[in-house]
Amino acid sequence: MQRTLGVCYYPEHWPESMWAEDARRMAEAGLTWVRIAEFAWSRMEPKPGQYEWDWLDRAIETLSQAGLKVVLGTPTSTPPRWLLDKWPDMLPVAQDGHTRKYGSRRHYCYSHRGFRDDCALITLKMAERYGKDPRVHGWQLDNEYGNHNTTLSYSKAAREGFLQWLADKYKTIDALNEAWGNVFWSMEYDNFDQIDLPNQTVADANPSHWLDFRRYSSDQVADFNRVQSDILRAHTSTPLIHNFMSKSTDFDHFKVAADLDIASWDSYPLGYLEKHSALGEEWIARYAQQGDPDFQAFHHDLYRAVGRGRWWIMEQQPGPVNWAVYNPAPLPGMPRLWAWEAFAHGAEAVCFFRWRQAPFAQEQMHAGLLRPDSADAPAIHEVKQVAQELKQLSKAGTVQAKVALVFDYQSVWAWQIQPQGKGFEYFNLIFDFYRAMRRLGLSIDIVAPDCADLSQYKLVAMPGIMHIGKHLEKALEDFKGTVIAGPRTGSKTEDFQIPANLPPVMPDRNCTVTYVESLRPGVKRPLASGGFVHHWAEAIETDQDVLEGYTDGTPAFISKDKTVYLTGWPDDTALQNLLRSMCQRETIETMDLSGGLRVRDTDTHRFILNYGPDAEEFEGQSVAVADVIWKTLSPAKA
Numbered sequence: 001m002q003r004t005l006g007v008c009y010y011p012e013h014w015p016e017s018m019w020a021e022d023a024r025r026m027a028e029a030g031l032t033w034v035r036i037a038e039f040a041w042s043r044m045e046p047k048p049g050q051y052e053w054d055w056l057d058r059a060i061e062t063l064s065q066a067g068l069k070v071v072l073g074t075p076t077s078t079p080p081r082w083l084l085d086k087w088p089d090m091l092p093v094a095q096d097g098h099t100r101k102y103g104s105r106r107h108y109c110y111s112h113r114g115f116r117d118d119c120a121l122i123t124l125k126m127a128e129r130y131g132k133d134p135r136v137h138g139w140q141l142d143n144e145y146g147n148h149n150t151t152l153s154y155s156k157a158a159r160e161g162f163l164q165w166l167a168d169k170y171k172t173i174d175a176l177n178e179a180w181g182n183v184f185w186s187m188e189y190d191n192f193d194q195i196d197l198p199n200q201t202v203a204d205a206n207p208s209h210w211l212d213f214r215r216y217s218s219d220q221v222a223d224f225n226r227v228q229s230d231i232l233r234a235h236t237s238t239p240l241i242h243n244f245m246s247k248s249t250d251f252d253h254f255k256v257a258a259d260l261d262i263a264s265w266d267s268y269p270l271g272y273l274e275k276h277s278a279l280g281e282e283w284i285a286r287y288a289q290q291g292d293p294d295f296q297a298f299h300h301d302l303y304r305a306v307g308r309g310r311w312w313i314m315e316q317q318p319g320p321v322n323w324a325v326y327n328p329a330p331l332p333g334m335p336r337l338w339a340w341e342a343f344a345h346g347a348e349a350v351c352f353f354r355w356r357q358a359p360f361a362q363e364q365m366h367a368g369l370l371r372p373d374s375a376d377a378p379a380i381h382e383v384k385q386v387a388q389e390l391k392q393l394s395k396a397g398t399v400q401a402k403v404a405l406v407f408d409y410q411s412v413w414a415w416q417i418q419p420q421g422k423g424f425e426y427f428n429l430i431f432d433f434y435r436a437m438r439r440l441g442l443s444i445d446i447v448a449p450d451c452a453d454l455s456q457y458k459l460v461a462m463p464g465i466m467h468i469g470k471h472l473e474k475a476l477e478d479f480k481g482t483v484i485a486g487p488r489t490g491s492k493t494e495d496f497q498i499p500a501n502l503p504p505v506m507p508d509r510n511c512t513v514t515y516v517e518s519l520r521p522g523v524k525r526p527l528a529s530g531g532f533v534h535h536w537a538e539a540i541e542t543d544q545d546v547l548e549g550y551t552d553g554t555p556a557f558i559s560k561d562k563t564v565y566l567t568g569w570p571d572d573t574a575l576q577n578l579l580r581s582m583c584q585r586e587t588i589e590t591m592d593l594s595g596g597l598r599v600r601d602t603d604t605h606r607f608i609l610n611y612g613p614d615a616e617e618f619e620g621q622s623v624a625v626a627d628v629i630w631k632t633l634s635p636a637k638a
């Protein structure tokens with residue numbers, strides 16, 4: 001597989017006289033791809049039904065003349081103002097009931113059928129015009145589904161859609177009452193029309209009601225995407241792509257990507273560190289100009305799974321962004337390192353956002369590869385370097401990992417609905433496992449919760465997955481390696497009730513969870529071999545082997561054959577101890593990467609990346625700050 005670079009470009013932002021020179025410089029920098037048009041609806045259709053394609057034709061031609069391949073975006077994340085006159089009720093409604101306003105982007109509710117029809121129309125017009133255009137090599141559908149908290153909308157359209165979704169699912173109101181347990185608090189309904197959305201209730205709404213609303217909302221994103229993918233499929237055979245985001249969990253990305261050919265994601269390591277890191281000020285300060293050493297890698301592995309092996313970075317941070325609480329510049333070397341981390345994880349393309357910094361509007365403080373005055377900004381030199389390096393190393397393969405981590409969007413929703421203790425976040429639980437695995441130098445696959453075959457792995461971890469579905473259950477029954485489950489694994493039925501025979505409901509169950517506790521920050525339950533459990537602890541009954549106990553002698557990690565159940569949320573030390581010994585058992589090589597170094601293998605190469613603020617040693621070789629080096633792997637290792 002060829003690895004390539006690209007950039008996001010907005011011809012509509014610049015005088016046409018600049019386009020040819022921009023295109024020439026892009027090609028000269030070694031770029032292959034240019035993504036355009038995803039926000040240009042107001043220029044494609046300035047008035048209802050009045051289409052203007054000439055400028056876009058000329059932009060595509062200019063870029064293509066320079067040798068660039070165009071990825072064309074459908075513009076549906078930025079509906080023009082006139083659409084709002086047509087559909088005043090298309091705006092998303094926030095959980096507190098207020099309607100969100102026009103004046104930025106993503107001002108639409110996925111459930112609004114009239115708006116959906118207009119999205120279908122603009123997509124059709126574009127598909128008819130450019131579907132067979134040989135200069136267009138791919139399509140991006142919409143832009144960042146769910147960004148700005150838009151997946152969940154509490155509009156009238158959402159309610160109508162939800163009621164129909166419930167009627168389709170349950171068929172009878174009695175079945176719904178039963179599944180939700182509505183006898184509780186006299187919440188029984190007589191018919192579907194009586195049901196409302198679960199926001200703004202006096203006390204907590206029923207968790208089953210919430211979970212169904214989360215499922216419904218997720219399905220709306222998949223349906224919305226499918227409207228466009230169906231139209232495009234009928235007109236083009238080039239790949240369909242969406243640019244997903246990091247820590248974006250409000251809809252099931254596996255379901256949306258089922259209608260796409262390539263998953264891509266937008267990687268802003270410094271902005272995300274500020275926005276998402278759960279590890280506190282000291283950690284953020286240490287990695288402020290490099291980004292969290294595991295966060296990008298996690299998403300690379302996630303989106304490789306979402307894209308069924310095919311994935312890109314559609315937007316890569318080149319310099320300071322504008323939207324985080326603090327916006328530092330990357331250390332020199334980091335844009336190159338980020339690109340190589342992505343390629344090492346199997347990215348087909350890394351595209352930088354954006355070509356030239358815009359001097360106007362919301363993102364005027366967001367760096368590009370060029371300054372607003374068109375001079376080179378620092379990252380373009382690193383892009384050129386990567387382009388040169390790719391000539392030597394264009395085919396580095398991806399590795400078949402021996403270790404897999406299950407990621408389940410429904411479990412995110414389940415534990416947001418019922419954290420049971422402040423801060424119980426499924427994403428953080430999974431990410432703690434991921435980080436501990438990376439610190440052991442492991443290359444990891446992330447797998448979907450309906451994964452039907454685990455036979456290529458030796459070790460599979462599935463903490464926190466609320467309910468194990470049929471495919472995974474079968475895959476686990478057939479699996480010969482080590483399984484790590486818990487806490488909270490298999491702890492609910494699909495309807496969000498406690499299972500009749502108590503948790504965990506899973507193959508090779510080795511204990512019964514009798515009650516659970518959530519723990520305040522700072523409360524630690526020390527483990528006999530070091531480390532501790534925090535956030536969450538479960539009391540169990542078991543007659544199986546205790547792999548690890550608490551210092552007071554009660555069981556913490558239970559094992560039966562090759563299945564391990566964790567009765568709490570282990571800290572990093574405990575997790576690494578456990579994972580290291582399970583890897584030994586499965587003869588998987590581990591390392592000790594306690595500082596800023598990280599390693600990722602492909603079939604042919606080992607990439608060593610330094611995220612730390614100091615130079616570090618790897619096997620006798622110094623790796624400079626913000627540097628990435630690689631070694632050829634011997635065939636035996638590869």
Ligand code: GAL
Nearest residue numbers: 143144266268315321353366
């Ligand atoms: C992304 C988005 C881009 C741009 C960028 C700025 O979320 O897709 O359009 O806003 O962030 O960092």
